[in-house]
Amino acid sequence: SANRNETPNWLKQRAFLTPDRLAIRYEGKNYSFLDLHQLVEKRARQLHQIDIKRGDTVGLLMKNSLEMVINIHALMYLGAVNVLLNTRLTAGELLWQINDANIKCVICDDELSVHFPGKKVMTLSELQLCDEKEAALDDSFILDDVATIMYTSGTTGKPKGVQQTFGNHWWSAIGSVLNLGLKDGDCWLLAVPLFHISGLSILMRSVIYGIGIVLHSSFSAKEANRAIKNEGVTIASVVTAMLNDMLQELGSDTYPKSFRCMLLGGGPAPRPILEQCREKEIPVFQTYGMTETCSQIATLAPEFCFSKLGSAGKPLFPAQIRIVADGRACSPNEEGEIVVKGPNVTPGYLHRPDATNEAIRDGWFYTGDLGYLDEEGFLYVLDRRSDLIVSGGENIYPAEVEAVILSHPSVKDVGVVGKENKKWGKVPHAFVVRSEEVSEEELRQFCLKKLAKYKVPKGFTFVESLPRNASKKLLRRKLKEWL
Ligand code: ATP
Ligand code: MG
Known part of the structure; x- marks a missing residue:
């Protein structure tokens, strides 16, 4: 019988539907969706040559690059699970995650190559030289399957492996676009790490929506401003520290009118910076989300940008938000823990039933963040409970x-x-x-x-x-x- 829980392989479908559209601009070169699909097919066959198969768990230890994008998609084509490793971790921290996720092989940038006892490590140059071996590539994705594993930032404690399903990514992308909309020629600046959900979610949206990405290997305020001013970027994802640098670098200059969204998330947004952006007519959209919600769960819609300055907005269409204190739902303006629900929320932490059961209760995910909803249901994030x-x-x-x-x-x-x-x-x-x-x-x-x-x-x-x-x-x- 037909599986109603199935979608076509996203990049493959995208390359079939709109092959010539820009997928990625990287280091001054443009790659269409068809170009990308072909590079990915080749890489999938190379990965198969080194024995990567359906159900395997593979670590990626890479900085943002076209090659990293290719590897992420190629693992999805093979039905293997991507574990996105944070390149700034120490070897000891990495080894802990690699063992925790039971990784079969780590693929890394040449300069990041480290020996992990008992683990196969493959550098990018080695992989690029591999022969190709015919492999059955996935024509479709099952939404309940785990696509990626990403460790939380470890801001409050030891990182936890978050399982992100294809369905989580799908609904995250749909929720985002139902709020932000889609415009002809949209192009998203990706200058946040791909190993964080803020970066990976841009990649998923790009193939699902059919829009381009300008990919930066690392963040530079000057390069980011240049991409917005001269390379047709219409949407950018940033955290406060990045936005601060960009404003300073921008000086008295402005962004073109076509730049329609500065998506600001990952942490609290100080009011002065929001006000500075208002003066410069930079359209800032404050957003709230986490690894466990596969990116945004609430975002301030454009029409409330100014009247609700400082709010992270209302839930995205597929999501729900409540504030809970002492086991009961709070009234408007009453502070408590932010709890969320939606098809973008993780089914749970890897190998951590204790942490999962503590976080997910009665279908609601307890974020560990404090906040309140005003009378109209706008979310204000205060801080982490532990802080x-x-x-x-x-x-x-x-x-x-x-x-x-x-x-x-x-x-x-x-x-x-x-x-x-x-x-x-x-x-x-x-x-x-x-x-x-x-x-x-x-x-x-x-x-x-x-x-x-x-x-x-x-x-x-x-x-x-x-x-x-x-x-x-x-x-x-x-x-x-x-x-
Ligand atoms: P760990 O869970 O390991 O402590 P982390 O929570 O920092 O790490 P992420 O998933 O990357 O890992 O970050 C999500 C968190 O970032 C949220 O739970 C929240 O505390 C904070 N955050 C995100 N958006 C906002 C926002 N708009 N305002 C305030 N805080 C935010
Ligand atoms: Mg967290």
Whole structure:
């Protein structure tokens, strides 16, 4: 009988439907969907030559490149599962993930080649020289099959392997486009890592929608701005730190009118940067999502861009969001844990039934993030539950304090954590990277003007830089160790 849970192989179908459209622009060269499909078929046969088969789990340890894209698709053509490894991890951290995911073989960029005991490692140059072996390539994908495994960023603790099905990716792409729409000539800037869901989801959307990608091997504000100004990019995915750099590099210049969406996610969006974008008429769409939701689960629709400044918007069409505290649904404006539901949400963590059962209850996924919904159902993300500072019974969200300090012209970067205190339980403490001379007392006075007194950091430590992970996220747990 017909399998209703099946779609055609996405890239293959795309290459059949619109073969000549731009798939990827990389290092100044354009590749159509047909070009890409052909490169992928060849690579799949090379992978088959080294014995990669249906059901195998294969690690990819690569930086963004055309070759990485080819490998991702080729593994899908073979019915093998991609494990996208973070290139900034140490060998020890990588080995832990490689064993955890039971990886059969690791494919890596030549310069990233490391010996993993008991594991087969194949460098890209070795793979490129492989002969081809005839292989049965998948004409279709089963939506319930796991397509990719991606470890969470490990911001709050040890990373967990998130299983992402074809269906998760499919619904994520559909939910995104039902909100952002699709325009003739749309082209997405991919300058975030492909090994994170922010990057991989752009690749999936490109083949599902039939739109082009401008692929950057790493982020450079100058290159990103150039792509938007001169290469027809209409949508870009960024995190706050990237957007900051891009605004600075842009100076008094602007983006063309055709640039219609700066999708800003991955972490809190400080108000000053949103306001700066408003002044420059840069269309910022704040979005909220995570590895477990296969990218966005809520995004602020264009018509609310200004009236709901600071909100991460409403759920995407296929998704639902609730706020829960003490086991009950909160009323509007009441703070609690953000819980979500939708076909883009992971079926669970790899080999972690405990973590899965803790996160997924009654079909709802408990995100570990705190937030609230206003009367109209717009989501405001406050911070991670684990980063909340409770001081004298009052809740302090480090992200709010950081945003204020960051708006000081002499501050380049800042991280706030709770410090043990006999009287208050915890008090906020700030680690500050300065761009120019400023004293602790000046910063304190600045904060007192904008924040309730209990939220003002009791101490400031000036540092050279802050600990951030590969997605540029602040590692507050490292800061706590610095205290
Ligand atoms: P780990 O789960 O291992 O601690 P991580 O949660 O940082 O790592 P990701 O899945 O990459 O790993 O990040 C998702 C998280 O990023 C969300 O749960 C949330 O805490 C944060 N985040 C994403 N978007 C926003 C946003 N718009 N505002 C505030 N925080 C956000
Ligand atoms: Mg997480």
